[in-house]
Amino acid sequence: MKKKEIFAIIILAILLCTVILVLKNERQSPYDFLKYRKNYGKSQNATEFIYQADIGNKQHLIFYINENGNLASAIIKKGIFNYNILNISSEILLNGSDPYNFHFSSYNKGQNWIYWGSIQDKNVKKVLIDEAEAKLVDTNYDFRICYLLGTREVKSSLPNYKIIY
DSSP: OOHHHHHHHHHHHHHHHHHHHHHHHHHSOHHHHHHHOOSSOTTTSEEEEEEEEEEETTEEEEEEEETTSOEEEEEEEEOSSSEEEEEEOOOBOSSSSOSEEEEEEEETTTTEEEEEEEEOOTTOOEEEETTEEOEEEEOSSSOEEEEEEEOSOOSOSSOOEEEEO
């Protein structure tokens, strides 16, 4: 074969691989990406989907049950060829005696943050975090999820919260 033909075949192979990667990414959900990545520890490996929200800028917030049987969250951003994990928050025990538990974490080099938790008390009507109303989500389990995302500077990793019945 001539050098031009070999070069053309190589270029075609590269283009074909690129198209396959892009199509694979288009069909894969953020949760599937999270679920099928393994070897990151039981607290980070997803076993059951709970809730997903599109939070803008090609970012998704995912709540899931991890291999420890606890509630966890991840923020994932869609890239050109794959998803990228921006944050995996530590887990919240679901079998505790507290009627609510909260967790705070920042991501994107501290430019963004999430304050989230589980609410086991069915009588809770609202959750206010630093006077802002958190999103309260029903699940198919004996708990609800609440979360608030932000971009402003946070002075403490323990914001003030208020439970409204």
